[in-house]
Amino acid sequence: MTVIDVRLWTVVCSYDRLPPERGVAALVGDAQVAVFRTFGGDVFALDNRDPFSGAYVLSRGIVGSRGAEPTVASPLHKQVFSLVTGECLDEPGVAVPVYEVRVRDGDVEVAVP
Incomplete structure (x- = not known):
């Protein structure tokens, strides 16, 4: 049986343009997304809205870790x-x-529901 990926992926930027330990903001569909790259090379995407202030600023946050x-x-x-x-x-x-x-193919892609 073949599984078909029905998610809509949006290219945000090239992986090389995403600096380690920094975030970038992108509009993906109707969502403001904060995309981060760690020093280890992993990429993560969160909503950009800070739930405490309501401001769209998480992409400008300080990337780090708590333990692992x-x-x-x-x-x-x-x-x-x-x-x-x-x-x-x-x-x-x-x-x-x-x-x-x-x-994928050197690009960072995000899928939102």
Whole structure:
């Protein structure tokens, strides 16, 4: 049986243009997405909206880690979010949406529902 990928993938930028430990903002469909690349080369995509301030600024956050968990800290109030799950590590029960992301043919692509 053949499985067909029905998700709509959008090219955000080339992988080489995404600096390690930095984020970029992109409009994917109707969603503002923050895309991050770690020093290890992994790529993650979260919603760009900071749930505490309502501002679309997470792409400008500070990329780091807590233990082995890659994270981004909001540039406004410094709450830390997991790049893997979107969960806020400082405020239980608060999270931002996480989007599927992949690197294909040298391009970073994001799929939003």
